[in-house]
Amino acid sequence: MTSFAPTRASLWSRYRLVAVALIAAVAFPFIVGLLSGQSPAAVLAGEAGNAKFLQGLAIEVFILALYALSYDLVLGVTGLLSFGHAMFFAVGAYASGIMLKSFGWPFWVTFIGVLVAAVVNALLFGLVLPRVKGIAFALVTLGLSSVFFIVVQSSELAKYTGADVGLQGAPVPEWIDTNVHRFRVYLITLAALTIAYLIYRAIVRAPTGAVLLANRENEERALSLGYNTFWFKLFALVVSSLTAGVAGFLWTVQQPIVTPQVAGLGWTVAALLMILIGGVGTLTGAIVGAAVFRLLEYYLERWFGGTAPVLVGASYIAIVLFLPYGIVGTWRARTVNRRQGLDRLRRLFGIRARRSQ
Amino acid sequence: MSTAFLETKHLRREFGALVAVDDVSVQVAEHSLHSIIGPNGAGKTTFFNLLSGTLAPTSGSVFFRGEDITSLPVYRTIHRGIGRSYQITNLFPTLSVFENVRLAVQATGRDNFRFLTPVTKFPDVLQRTSEVLEIVGLTDDAARPAGQLPHGDQRKLELGMILAPDPDVLLLDEPTAGMASNQVPELMELIASIRSQGSKTIVLVEHNMNVVMSVSDRITVMHQGQVLAEGTPGEIADDERVQEAYLGTLYDEEDS
Incomplete structure (x- = not known):
């Protein structure tokens, strides 16, 4: 009798990828420093230079990755199409700014406050869950986040939110000031991302995560197997909102200004793009996608100036056409079908595909 | 009465x-x-x-x-002991055959909100899953995605998924x-044998x-x-x- 069960991998093989990535990430600023003639001590001291600058860019990537990861849990794992995901991030960003600046709360109290706000936000989305499904859920969540978008821009609340200018000057303790302690903030955001990723990976492999995947695959069947899918979807929303809320918190901590842009539809689309680029439902894809998303945007802008948006758009189209399962998804399947990609490109321009299949 | x-x-x-x-x-x-x-x-x-x-x-x-x-x-x-199968094949197509059955076993257990412990650490669930796969004759296909099974095997899997939690009523x-038509007798024999166990x-x-x-x-x-x-x-x-x-x-x- 052969019996199949998922085998338990050794500790090393389970954490190999994470360990290698972590070591590379920690070494990265020093390697950049050495290449541009800065000593490791100078990099540690946060002296101006290439290393400091690239760390700043990497911090943004880590925070975006945290945000993309939170969207992957909702859309990629649970199969809930939310068009209001930006609100999860923006509530974290604005709540921390307001608590620090207007309420004058201490740093750690603010952090707890953000977590509470994130849970409340998830419960608000949860109210919608049993009432609408599929595309209707997408539209209602879009509505919720649009209301939030309008509220943060309203002049009545300018005292708190800075209206359409954005929230500036939230006081951040010196020990986590990104201008002074760049490498420390770099490590903190890296640690936040790593912890979130490990927790997410554990969730997907645990009984609860199995039900989330089942919900994505076939909710009707999950119900008839005896799962009250509502609680599982709510669980995904709460975990996702907490993650995105922390991402928003970190955003406020290291950005001089929080603009209403982070509450807009564009910010939700950014999350969608990041996981599409990386591979929907793969978790690692969210991180890879965030890196590609931010770096592509930055470097194309730097090299090509005004034409960059066109090139960014073209790159996204190319990725969707040639890597329909995203970078990580395609890597896992180990197949890149160049001909299929070219055929899709031809069809996009109304030219008949060269061959079927 | x-x-x-x-x-x-x-x-x-x-x-x-x-x-x-x-x-x-x-x-x-x-x-x-x-x-x-x-x-x-x-x-x-x-x-x-x-x-x-x-x-x-x-x-x-x-x-x-x-x-x-x-x-x-x-x-x-x-949870009251009534399990139901579907006329139209109704599975989790990209999940493995094993995982389809495992989910059916897990559903009636108490570990559904254990969200950090891997599913591999619940030996009772795995044991029952293997048993059910044996009963419906899908042990060799355990690792395949359910959506890739031939139709007849999907029907067996469907039956396995309702047998998994051991309900009183099927x-x-x-x-x-x-x-x-040549596969029908095999499945009916399976149903007849479940019936003859009398429970x-x-x-x-x-x-x-x-x-x-x-x-x-x-x-x-x-x-x-x-x-x-x-x-x-x-x-x-x-x-x-x-x-x-x-x-x-x-x-x-x-x-x-």
């Missing part, structure tokens, strides 16, 4: 002007195999959806062990639907008359949403109304 094990009273379900199930009262005895037959559109699947809580009836009620379970949502019925909605009550919807006649204790014939006749296989075979209404339309429709 004559409370049946599973019983419906004056069950009725309307879809707009259409009455799909009309005043259906059926009593299923414990540990029996009770078949529901009838031509296409007779309301068999709707009746099943009402029994399993997938749909709420317009009026009437469902009793299980003397308790009213009419308003019980579908995700609760399995509601089987055309378990052989769409199967190649399960089975309600079976089936098109195949020969199958139903040989395996059933009682048969209810439905026609246009109503119960046309009920009795032992012998009585049903001899019933003129059944021959007229059911067999007539069956051959008209099925052979066209």
Whole structure:
């Protein structure tokens, strides 16, 4: 009798990828420093230079990755199409700014406050869950986040939110000031991302995560197997909102200004793009996608100036056409079908595909 | 007291002007195999959806062990011991065969909100999953995505998924639907062996008359949403109304 069960991998093989990535990430600023003639001590001291600058860019990537990861849990794992995901991030960003600046709360109290706000936000989305499904859920969540978008821009609340200018000057303790302690903030955001990723990976492999995947695959069947899918979807929303809320918190901590842009539809689309680029439902894809998303945007802008948006758009189209399962998804399947990609490109321009299949 | 094990009273379900199930009262005895037959559109699947809580009836009620379970949502019925399979294959297509069954086993356990411990650390669930795969003969296909199985094997998996939590009542909605005719006996033997163990009550919807006649204790014939006749296989075979209404339309429709 052969019996199949998922085998338990050794500790090393389970954490190999994470360990290698972590070591590379920690070494990265020093390697950049050495290449541009800065000593490791100078990099540690946060002296101006290439290393400091690239760390700043990497911090943004880590925070975006945290945000993309939170969207992957909702859309990629649970199969809930939310068009209001930006609100999860923006509530974290604005709540921390307001608590620090207007309420004058201490740093750690603010952090707890953000977590509470994130849970409340998830419960608000949860109210919608049993009432609408599929595309209707997408539209209602879009509505919720649009209301939030309008509220943060309203002049009545300018005292708190800075209206359409954005929230500036939230006081951040010196020990986590990104201008002074760049490498420390770099490590903190890296640690936040790593912890979130490990927790997410554990969730997907645990009984609860199995039900989330089942919900994505076939909710009707999950119900008839005896799962009250509502609680599982709510669980995904709460975990996702907490993650995105922390991402928003970190955003406020290291950005001089929080603009209403982070509450807009564009910010939700950014999350969608990041996981599409990386591979929907793969978790690692969210991180890879965030890196590609931010770096592509930055470097194309730097090299090509005004034409960059066109090139960014073209790159996204190319990725969707040639890597329909995203970078990580395609890597896992180990197949890149160049001909299929070219055929899709031809069809996009109304030219008949060269061959079927 | 004559409370049946599973019983419906004056069950009725309307879809707009259409009455799909009309005043259906059926009593299923414990540990029996009770078949529901009838031509296409007779309301068999709707009746099943009402029994399993997938749909709420317009009026009437469902009793299980003397308790009213009419308003019980579908995700609760399995916890009461009523499992239901689908006529149309209804699986988690990209998950492995093993995972499909494992999810069915996990559902009735208490670990559904363990969210950091890997599923591999629940040996009882894994053990039961392997057992079920053995019963339905899919052990060798455990690692394949369910959506890639041949249709006949998907039907076996479907059966495995309702056997997994070991329910008292099996509601089987055309378990052989769409199967190649040479595969049907194998699946029916499986059902017959479950039946002969004597601990399960089975309600079976089936098109195949020969199958139903040989395996059933009682048969209810439905026609246009109503119960046309009920009795032992012998009585049903001899019933003129059944021959007229059911067999007539069956051959008209099925052979066209």
